[in-house]
Amino acid sequence: MSTTSSRALGTPLRRVEGRAKATGTARYAVEHSAPGAAYAWPVPATVARGAVTAVHCADALAEPGALAVLTHENAPRLREPQDATLAVLQSPEIAHRGQVAALAVAETLEAARACAAAVRVEYAQLPHDVVFRADHPRLYAPEQVNAGYPTDRERGGFDAAYAAAAVQLDATYRTPPLHNHPMEPHATVAEWDGSRLLVRDSDQGSSDARRTLADLFGLDPEDVLVVSEHVGGGFGSKGTPRPQLVLAAMAARVVQRPVKLALPRRLLAPLTGHRAPTVQRVRIGADRDGRITALAHESATCTSTVREFVEQSSVPSRVMYASPNSRTTHRVVALNLPSPSWMRAPGECPGMFALESAVDELAEACGVDPVELRIRNEPDAEPDSGRPFSSRGLVACLREGARRFGWHDRDPRPGVHREGGLLLGTGVAAATYPVYASPCAAEARAEPGGGFTVGINATDIGTGARTVLGQIAADALGVPADTVRALVGRSDLPRASVAGGSSGTASWGWAVHKACRELRLRLDRDHGGAVPPGGLTVTADTTEDVRAGSEYARHAFGAHFAEVQVDTGTGEVRVRRMLGMFAAGRILNPRTARSQFIGGMTMGLGMALLEGSTVDPRFGDHVEADLASYHVPTCADVPDIEVGWIDEEDPHLNPMGSKGIGEIGIVGAAAALTNALHHAVGHRFRTLPVHPDTVLAALGAL
Amino acid sequence: MDDESRRCPSSEVRLQVNGTPYRLRLDNRTTLLDTLREHLDLTGAKKGCDHGQCGACTVLVDGRRSNSCLLLAVALDGAAVTTVEGLADGERLHPLQEAFLEHDAFQCGYCTPGQLCSAAGVLAEAADGMPSAVTPVGESPRLDGGEIRERMSGNLCRCGAYPNIVRAVQDTAQAGAAR
Ligand code: FES
Ligand code: FES
Numbered sequence: 001m002s003t004t005s006s007r008a009l010g011t012p013l014r015r016v017e018g019r020a021k022a023t024g025t026a027r028y029a030v031e032h033s034a035p036g037a038a039y040a041w042p043v044p045a046t047v048a049r050g051a052v053t054a055v056h057c058a059d060a061l062a063e064p065g066a067l068a069v070l071t072h073e074n075a076p077r078l079r080e081p082q083d084a085t086l087a088v089l090q091s092p093e094i095a096h097r098g099q100v101a102a103l104a105v106a107e108t109l110e111a112a113r114a115c116a117a118a119v120r121v122e123y124a125q126l127p128h129d130v131v132f133r134a135d136h137p138r139l140y141a142p143e144q145v146n147a148g149y150p151t152d153r154e155r156g157g158f159d160a161a162y163a164a165a166a167v168q169l170d171a172t173y174r175t176p177p178l179h180n181h182p183m184e185p186h187a188t189v190a191e192w193d194g195s196r197l198l199v200r201d202s203d204q205g206s207s208d209a210r211r212t213l214a215d216l217f218g219l220d221p222e223d224v225l226v227v228s229e230h231v232g233g234g235f236g237s238k239g240t241p242r243p244q245l246v247l248a249a250m251a252a253r254v255v256q257r258p259v260k261l262a263l264p265r266r267l268l269a270p271l272t273g274h275r276a277p278t279v280q281r282v283r284i285g286a287d288r289d290g291r292i293t294a295l296a297h298e299s300a301t302c303t304s305t306v307r308e309f310v311e312q313s314s315v316p317s318r319v320m321y322a323s324p325n326s327r328t329t330h331r332v333v334a335l336n337l338p339s340p341s342w343m344r345a346p347g348e349c350p351g352m353f354a355l356e357s358a359v360d361e362l363a364e365a366c367g368v369d370p371v372e373l374r375i376r377n378e379p380d381a382e383p384d385s386g387r388p389f390s391s392r393g394l395v396a397c398l399r400e401g402a403r404r405f406g407w408h409d410r411d412p413r414p415g416v417h418r419e420g421g422l423l424l425g426t427g428v429a430a431a432t433y434p435v436y437a438s439p440c441a442a443e444a445r446a447e448p449g450g451g452f453t454v455g456i457n458a459t460d461i462g463t464g465a466r467t468v469l470g471q472i473a474a475d476a477l478g479v480p481a482d483t484v485r486a487l488v489g490r491s492d493l494p495r496a497s498v499a500g501g502s503s504g505t506a507s508w509g510w511a512v513h514k515a516c517r518e519l520r521l522r523l524d525r526d527h528g529g530a531v532p533p534g535g536l537t538v539t540a541d542t543t544e545d546v547r548a549g550s551e552y553a554r555h556a557f558g559a560h561f562a563e564v565q566v567d568t569g570t571g572e573v574r575v576r577r578m579l580g581m582f583a584a585g586r587i588l589n590p591r592t593a594r595s596q597f598i599g600g601m602t603m604g605l606g607m608a609l610l611e612g613s614t615v616d617p618r619f620g621d622h623v624e625a626d627l628a629s630y631h632v633p634t635c636a637d638v639p640d641i642e643v644g645w646i647d648e649e650d651p652h653l654n655p656m657g658s659k660g661i662g663e664i665g666i667v668g669a670a671a672a673l674t675n676a677l678h679h680a681v682g683h684r685f686r687t688l689p690v691h692p693d694t695v696l697a698a699l700g701a702l
Numbered sequence: 703m704d705d706e707s708r709r710c711p712s713s714e715v716r717l718q719v720n721g722t723p724y725r726l727r728l729d730n731r732t733t734l735l736d737t738l739r740e741h742l743d744l745t746g747a748k749k750g751c752d753h754g755q756c757g758a759c760t761v762l763v764d765g766r767r768s769n770s771c772l773l774l775a776v777a778l779d780g781a782a783v784t785t786v787e788g789l790a791d792g793e794r795l796h797p798l799q800e801a802f803l804e805h806d807a808f809q810c811g812y813c814t815p816g817q818l819c820s821a822a823g824v825l826a827e828a829a830d831g832m833p834s835a836v837t838p839v840g841e842s843p844r845l846d847g848g849e850i851r852e853r854m855s856g857n858l859c860r861c862g863a864y865p866n867i868v869r870a871v872q873d874t875a876q877a878g879a880a881r
Binding site: 014015017018019021022023024025026027028031033064065108109110111114181182183184185231232233235262264265461462463464591592594595596598599600601602603626627628632633634636637638639640641 | 709710729731732736739740743744745746747748749750751752753755756758785786787789790795799802803804806808809810811812813814815818847850851852854855856857858859860861862863864865866867868
């Protein structure tokens with residue numbers, strides 16, 4: 001066989017499911033018709049801690065169309081889940097407000113909602129502790145933090161080096177609770193056929209959903225089919241199975257018909273994970289030229305009492321800058337709150353807000369341009385591990401970004417650039433995100449009638465997975481992209497890893513590539529290049545390839561540049577420009593990649609200027625739980641965002657040479673904006689989000 | 703309990719949806735959005751919040767864009783509704799749909815039907831000379847980036863496709879003006 005001449009990869013193909021999405025024919029989870037389906041509606045707990053003592057269902061069951069009310073007393077018993085948040089209705093215990101206390105099931109949506117409203121729950125309430133403080137007396141060092149990173153790392157002697165440094169910076173940064181809020185709320189339709197379970201679910205990985213359902217209900221995984229063909233976003237919140245999946249399956253078993261359950265928007269905050277708040281202290285010691293000699297990044301955050309999740313905010317400081325002396329730590333406190341979980345770039349996102357703000361402050365203290373200061377602190381190898389980088393495009397991104405943005409004309413003095421009643425400022429920040437990959441299986445088939453089909457249980461949550469997998473397959477087979485069909489989003493396809501950690505394309509694509517190369521080989525070797533009459537199917541598994549690992553430190557890098565204007569009368573901040581330059585290996589589909597970068601940067605804009613919720617200390621839940629009070633960016637908030645990337649050839653990644661791109665866009669974006677805000681008004685904004693009232697207060701205090 | 707008292711107040715409602723007339727008996731609590739999704743199997747219009755906060759459910763009611771989750775079907779007797787399924791002319795896509803595909807104006811696609819119906823409403827409103835908050839006083843609106851951003855801000859997109867949406871709408875508006 002001749003070597004593949006790459007044609008499809010790197011081409012800006014349109015999304016293959018684009019037409020279905022633009023004509024309204026793409027069906028998401030509960031939009032699949034299920035004849036005879038009933039509807040479920042959760043009853044959320046109204047106390048933050050305690051136990052259900054009674055559930056009065058008579059009025060609810062008297063509602064027209066009511067079918068059942070599931071409670072901890074009558075709900076089907078589940079086997080113990082790995083993730084305790086999935087043990088729904090298994091005990092009277094209430095661990096946080098908003099936990100599902102009962103589930104109403106009825107003939108119609110209207111009836112289910114009325115039925116749920118008529119359920120009366122009594123509680124024995126216990127005192128709760130929901131207020132997070134960085135000096136909370138119950139703060140502890142977890143065994144490890146999210147993604148398996150070590151909790152603490154020390155290199156050299158931070159204290160002495162910091163004390164001896166010519167320039168010292170000591171600043172504390174705060175990020176609020178943040179919510180993923182994908183536009184499609186978490187939703188499931190479940191249907192039993194004897195002991196077989198068919199589920200259509202909105203998730204980021206239905207291989208996982210299948211395994212979870214099989215475990216919980218004691219089923220043979222072969223008897224569970226989970227389909228998640230189109231998914232309306234997730235951003236981490238659908239990365240693990242969520243309570244609605246289990247509740248729908250339970251309810252369907254009880255009422256013996258299909259059940260649809262779409263979570264009401266307000267229940268996403270308590271039931272589907274969120275980014276926990278952080279308080280991060282960053283100390284940097286440097287010489288007068290801005291060379292870092294000591295760096296400490298110490299993060300505190302909170303988790304729930306149900307499931308420990310620790311945002312790994314200090315981890316990026318183990319990767320970014322050379323420093324002979326370093327300390328990175330994490331502490332956490334378990335509160336009576338909903339369980340936090342993954343939200344786009346856990347760790348890197350809040351961590352780089354703190355680190356990149358601090359680096360900007362250091363640049364100012366040293367009188368060094370912040371682009372130049374970052375270049376001066378470029379390490380030869382990954383600082384924490386000493387391993388060489390497989391590729392590191394940070395400097396290239398900073399230089400090329402600065403050129404495109406026109407950075408070099410910048411007057412570095414803060415608070416001097418006026419335009420009438422506006423103050424203008426520009427800022428820069430770096431971005432980083434690790435390269436992850438997980439083992440997967442895939443099949444590739446040469447169809448007897450012509451054309452090829454590849455199958456893998458990948459999930460397209462909006463990334464364009466189907467499209468890019470088709471491109472990968474086409475090149476591996478050496479055929480045009482329009483002759484390949486990629487099947488994804490069904491658990492009866494070969495098992496695949498979750499659409500998370502920016503690892504989807506690398507993990508799934510690797511398996512697809514391997515299967516297609518093998519298919520090509522067999523077609524050429526055994527069949528003279530022709531397709532045998534019955535077609536030919538080949539499966540591949542990348543477990544060993546992925547487990548082989550690498551001696552290299554592998555990360556994507558990037559640089560954000562931003563320009564903001566501040567209205568000195570109202571405190572309103574408008575973003576004028578954002579530019580993101582990225583070094584993320586080979587970009588496989590420029591059209592869909594650009595959209596992902598823009599999307600991440602937009603969420604970073606939200607984090608800087610809009611997003612954040614607060615915990616009500618009396619009731620113990622997140623107050624801003626709907627889209628009227630939790631402000632995500634709207635069209636009018638977002639300028640025309642420019643995105644670019646440098647061509648990066650990295651032979652140490654995977655057969656496609658790609659790094660993940662789904663998350664790096666949000667990393668550092670908020671710091672670029674708050675650094676620009678500092679440049680505009682001459683005040684440091686170390687607490688997010690920066691709302692007009694904060695800006696006005698800062699302007700008044702100047 | 704007898705059957706009569708277990709029934710919910712319902713009404714007969716006539717709707718014309720994408721040109722097809724329907725006569726439906728609906729629970730009075732049924733929203734237009736749930737009528738479309740649960741009774742007519744038109745699941746193009748999406749439910750993002752059910753509270754008028756996100757725009758995913760936007761459809762055209764008698765030519766004007768509306769959040770269908772905030773409308774009770776019983777109050778719409780006789781109305782003509784256009785959903786995303788009704789934008790294309792058979793196999794021929796609406797120019798907005800073409801432009802959305804060309805500019806990759808979506809990722810997950812969940813907000814897209816609402817964005818498309820909203821954009822169709824924007825084109826019509828601008829053609830009718832209806833000003834927005836950013837239209838200079840006394841002038842007729844020109845659909846530049848600023849106007850489009852303002853007018854499309856009732857439709858949230860968590861995937862952050864806004865820059866591409868603005869380009870798609872602007873392209874369509876310009877092509878329409880050139881015709
Ligand atoms: S679903 Fe109607 S506005 Fe959100
Ligand atoms: S495309 Fe996903 S919300 Fe807009």
